[in-house]
Structures are given as structure tokens and as C-alpha cells.
């Protein structure tokens with residue numbers, strides 16, 4: 001495995017408060033990683049710096065085999081470079097069908113004229129069918145998205161991000177508000193997606209993290225406190241102290 005994303009020595013301050021403190025972190029290609037940590041540990045800020053929403057005060061963020069620096073790049077350019085982000089709340093086009101949502105999300109020429117005259121080809125329909133199968137919505141292709149359950153909307157949005165063919169997908173608390181059956185299916189979708197790209201999941205729900213069965217990074221006060229399997233990190237005394245608030 002090769003390094004896809006390398007964050008090194010990154011610091012982010014808000015009014016003098018260090019939300020991210022000399023953070024160093026690596027993700028390999030085709031890796032599934034869970035990021036956990038107590039409230040205020042810096043998980044959201046970590047995703048904000050990787051996606052260009054927040055600019056660090058110090059450090060390096062290098063992307064891909066060419067080691068492209070992401071610092072100073074716009075959010076749109078970072079997305080184009082292959083980093084997708086799934087926010088907690090689903091943001092699908094409610095009036096459109098599942099098929100239309102996926103079709104609109106395909107990686108295509110996005111200039112205004114190209115979008116206006118876009119006519120899906122047979123291969124576009126095949127790609128949309130494949131995506132729908134990946135997210136378990138093949139039976140719901142022609143349904144209006146607004147009618148889907150919360151879990152189905154989350155899967156649709158994951159499908160729309162996969163349609164962009166990102167090399168790294170950042171997912172914020174995918175299991176929140178889901179039924180146990182939906183959580184299980186979400187686990188399967190993320191595990192499968194991480195076979196062909198890197199997937200980083202920020203999650204509070206330990207049971208969900210356990211099912212992901214992947215390497216876990218524990219953040220605390222903007223730095224990595226521990227890293228390894230969930231069993232390994234939950235035995236770490238520093239992690240236990242932080243979670244018990246000692």
C-alpha cells in the first residue's frame with residue numbers, strides 16, 4: 001500500500017485556541033480508517049483542513065503519489081483532485097428520482113453548456129445501475145428521493161459521492177439516526193467502497209466502529225492519542241482516561 005494522504009505537523013488555531021495541534025496522520029490507498037475522539041477533539045476540523053474549508057497555520061498536507069500540496073487549494077479543486085466528503089445530513093435532490101440523482105452526480109464535464117446538453121449514454125445508465133447496486137437501491141431507482149427513508153437517503157448520497165470516483169472519501173457520522181439494520185447495511189457499503197479507494201469514517205458509535213473492523217485513530221486535543229485496532233486503542237490507558245474525562 002502507498003500513502004495517499006499525508007498530514008504532517010498541522011496546527012489550526014481559532015482565536016489563539018489550538019483546535020489542531022501538530023497533527024500528523026497518514027492514509028494509504030484502499031484503506032478503511034475510523035477516526036474517533038471525545039467532543040472537541042478536532043475531528044471536524046481535521047476534515048475541514050483536508051477538504052480546504054479551513055486553512056492550517058502550519059504544517060503540510062500532501063496528496064497522491066506526486067505529493068501535491070493541498071494547502072491553499074480551493075474546496076472545488078480539492079474535490080476535483082479526488083477527495084469527496086459526506087456531511088452528516090443527507091443533501092440529495094428530493095424532487096428527483098434516485099436514478100436522476102445518481103446520473104447528475106456522474107463524473108462529467110461540468111461546464112454550463114455541457115450540463116445543458118448532457119444526454120445520458122447507455123454506459124451512463126449502466127454506471128448508474130452499478131452504483132445503485134453498490135448502495136442497495138437498485139429496486140428504488142425510479143423512486144422520488146424525497147420519499148426515501150433517512151438511511152436510504154444517506155446511501156444515495158454515498159452513491160452520488162462514489163459517482164465522482166473519489167480516491168478518498170471522508171464520511172461524517174454515517175450511522176447517526178439509523179436503525180440497526182440500516183447501520184449494518186451502511187457498514188457493508190463502506191467496507192466495499194474501501195476496497196477500491198480510501199474511506200475515512202468519523203464516528204461516535206463504538207459498536208459501529210467495531211463492525212467496520214479497521215484501523216482506528218483516536219484524536220484528543222487536536223493530536224493523535226493512539227492508533228491501531230479498536231481492541232488495541234480501547235486498552236490504552238491514555239484513551240481510557242480521556243473517555244472517562246480524567
Ligand SMILES: Nc1ncnc2c1ncn2[C@@H]1O[C@H](COP(=O)(O)OP(=O)(O)OP(=O)(O)O)[C@@H](O)[C@H]1O
Nearest residue numbers: 014015018019037038039040041042043044045046
Ligand atoms: N470556527 C471555530 N471557531 C472557534 N473555535 C472552533 C471553531 N471550530 C472548531 N472550534 C473549536 O475547536 C475544537 C475542535 O472542534 P471540532 O468540531 O473539530 O471537534 P470534534 O472532534 O469534531 O467535536 P464533536 O465530536 O463535538 O463534533 C473545539 O474546541 C471547538 O470548539
